[in-house]
Amino acid sequence: xxxxxxxxxxxxxxxxxxxxxxxxxxxxxxxxxxxxxxxxxxxxxxxxxxxxxxxxxxxxxxxxxxxxxxxxxxxxxxxxxxxxxxxxxxxxxxxxxxxxxxxxxxxxxxxxxxxxxxxxxxxxxxxxxxxxxxxxxxxxxxxxxxxxxxxxxxxxxxxxxxxxxxxxxxxxxxxxxxxxxxxxxxxxxxxxxxxxxxxx
Amino acid sequence: xxxxxxxxxxxxxxxxxxxxxxxxxxxxxxxxxxxxxxxxxxxxxxxxxxxxxxxxxxxxxxxxxxxxxxxxxxxxxxxxxxxxxxxxxxxxxxxxxxxxxxxxxxxxxxxxxxxxxxxxxxxxxxxxxxxxxxxxxxxxxxxxxxxxxxxxxxxxxxxxxxxxxxxxxxxxxxxxxxxxxxxxxxxxxxxxxxxxxxxxx
Numbered sequence: 001x002x003x004x005x006x007x008x009x010x011x012x013x014x015x016x017x018x019x020x021x022x023x024x025x026x027x028x029x030x031x032x033x034x035x036x037x038x039x040x041x042x043x044x045x046x047x048x049x050x051x052x053x054x055x056x057x058x059x060x061x062x063x064x065x066x067x068x069x070x071x072x073x074x075x076x077x078x079x080x081x082x083x084x085x086x087x088x089x090x091x092x093x094x095x096x097x098x099x100x101x102x103x104x105x106x107x108x109x110x111x112x113x114x115x116x117x118x119x120x121x122x123x124x125x126x127x128x129x130x131x132x133x134x135x136x137x138x139x140x141x142x143x144x145x146x147x148x149x150x151x152x153x154x155x156x157x158x159x160x161x162x163x164x165x166x167x168x169x170x171x172x173x174x175x176x177x178x179x180x181x182x183x184x185x186x187x188x189x190x191x192x193x194x195x196x197x198x199x200x
Numbered sequence: 201x202x203x204x205x206x207x208x209x210x211x212x213x214x215x216x217x218x219x220x221x222x223x224x225x226x227x228x229x230x231x232x233x234x235x236x237x238x239x240x241x242x243x244x245x246x247x248x249x250x251x252x253x254x255x256x257x258x259x260x261x262x263x264x265x266x267x268x269x270x271x272x273x274x275x276x277x278x279x280x281x282x283x284x285x286x287x288x289x290x291x292x293x294x295x296x297x298x299x300x301x302x303x304x305x306x307x308x309x310x311x312x313x314x315x316x317x318x319x320x321x322x323x324x325x326x327x328x329x330x331x332x333x334x335x336x337x338x339x340x341x342x343x344x345x346x347x348x349x350x351x352x353x354x355x356x357x358x359x360x361x362x363x364x365x366x367x368x369x370x371x372x373x374x375x376x377x378x379x380x381x382x383x384x385x386x387x388x389x390x391x392x393x394x395x396x397x398x399x400x401x
Contacts, residue, residue, distance in 0.1 A: 028259065028260050028261070028264075029259045029260070030259065031259065031260060031261060032256075032258075032259060032384065032385075032386075038261070060310075063313055064302070064309055064313065065224075066223070066224075066322075067312070067313050067318060067322055068298065068301055068302060068305070069218070069219055069220060069221065069222055069297060069298070069301060070218050070219070070221060070222075070294075070295070070297055070298035070301070071218070071221065071224065071227070071228070071261050071263040071264060071294070071295070071298065072223065072224035072261075073224065073261035073263075073264070074261065074263075074264065074294075074295045074298045075298050075302055078295075078298050078299050078302040078303070079302050079306060079309070082302060082303055082306045083306070087303055090299055090302065090303055090306075091299065094295050094298070094299055097261070097264070098260070098261075098264045098268075098291050098295060100259055100260050101258075101259070101260030101261065101264040101265045101268050101291070102268050102287055102288060102291055104258050104259060104260065104265075105254070105255070105258060105260070105265050105268040105269050105272065105287065106268060106272055106283070106284055106287045108254060108258060108269075109254075109268075109269055109272040109273060109276075109283070109287070110272075110283070112254070113273075113276065120397050123396045123397045123399075123400050123401055124393040124394075124396045124397050125250050125253070125393070125396065126396045126401040127367070127392040127393050127394070127395045127396020127397070127399070127401050128249075128250065128253045128389050128392050128393050128396060129246065129249045129250065129253070129340065129343075129344045130344055130345070130364050130367045130368050130371065130392050130396075130401075131253065131371055131385075131388045131389045131391070131392035131393075132249045132252050132253050132256075132340060132344075132389075133249075133337070133340055133341050133344050133345060133368050134368050134371035134372045134375055134388065135252075135256060135371075135375065135385055135388065135389075136226060136229075136252070136333070136336070136337035136340060137337060137341075137372055138372065138375045138376060139225055139226050139333065139337075140330060140333055140334045140337055141376070143223070143329070143330040143333065144330050147326040147327050147329070147330050148327045148330050152327075153326075153327040154327070156324060156327040156328050156331070157327040157328065157330045157331040157334075158331060159328075159331065160327070160328040160329075160330075160331025160332050160335070161331035161332075161334050161335045161338075162331075164230065164331070164332060164335035164336075165334075165335040165338050165339075168237070170234055171220070171230040171231055171233075171234055171332050172216065172220055174230075174328055174331070174332055175220045175222065175325065175328070175329075175332075176220075177328075178324040178325050178327070178328030178329075179321040179322075179324055179325050180321075180324070181324045181328075182320045182321045182322065182323045182324020182325060183317060183320045183321055183324070185320070185323070185324060186316065186317070186319070186320025186321075186323060186324075187320070191320060191323035191324060
């Protein structure tokens with residue numbers, strides 16, 4: 001009896017793992033851009049379709065994604081997967097969320113490399129790079145609006161920019177340095193009093 | 201570098217990126233920008249900008265798309281058979297730190313998020329990341345909108361690529377303007393591609 005029950009549990013776990021993979025693959029396909037763009041997809045799939053989690057929990061998961069290193073979309077998938085089915089759940093969910101990217105980008109990269117030398121394609125990409133400049137500028141403005149509000153934050157952001165753009169330092173130095181600076185400033189009550197920059 | 205060495209270096213670089221990139225969207229861009237400086241044979245800053253465009257106009261999180269693209273491109277230099285393994289391994293290396301960290305802290309996640317040291321560290325990280333992405337953006341601006349070779353401060357206007365700056369200003373306006381800012385980035389990318397071909401930029 002016990003053996004049969006265990007076998008049944010294993011079967012339902014395999015099914016759950018497949019569902020996690022498929023659900024996150026679906027979320028991966030529907031997410032354009034990542035970050036906050038993922039939230040509505042996550043809610044529709046996990047709360048409405050699968051009923052795995054409650055709406056309130058989604059925002060918690062999202063907070064987790066923002067307070068851990070790495071891509072937010074990946075972190076959220078990993079955490080939801082872990083909550084559903086431990087380490088294997090985390091692995092299947094993560095694999096699911098990146099699977100569409102790997103397939104689609106590999107296909108596009110293979111095709112584009114054949115056309116890269118055509119003059120028209122080169123002109124098109126020269127135009128596209130201008131759009132990229134504008135899109136990055138917009139992203140920076142949005143980030144600055146939510147994360148760079150007071151004098152201390154302005155100083156940190158400007159220092160990070162100067163260290164990279166003027167002195168050519170590695171971003172590794174800036175990431176570690178700013179985390180340490182955050183700890184020191186926090187100790188003196190200058191930063192992170194009330195979950196700064198986390199307002200939705 | 202042999203194919204295998206390149207693959208290992210690629211995995212190491214993306215593991216580092218996954219470990220240290222904080223935030224969503226373009227958070228990995230500063231690290232890719234550094235790779236372009238460190239390994240000139242991998243890809244140029246121009247090609248990186250093209251990869252950003254492709255990653256923004258295709259489904260999937262941008263950071264993941266860019267890792268896949270870079271992995272594919274870097275390894276395809278060693279022959280077509282290497283390109284797909286390169287794409288997969290770069291992506292796996294990027295997500296591996298997330299997987300390890302999340303699994304490690306999952307049990308005490310609420311305590312972790314509310315921990316004051318975590319709050320402080322991220323309080324320092326968030327504004328810094330804004331500066332980091334701005335710096336990576338600057339390197340794209342430098343090669344697209346400006347031409348700083350033979351830069352002469354007395355004739356600084358000659359360094360400005362005027363048609364590009366005009367298009368940039370127009371796109372920026374529409375991307376920020378209330379009624380059009382919800383438009384998908386692919387609209388702006390597509391429009392600029394057409395302009396690029398028509399104006400032979």
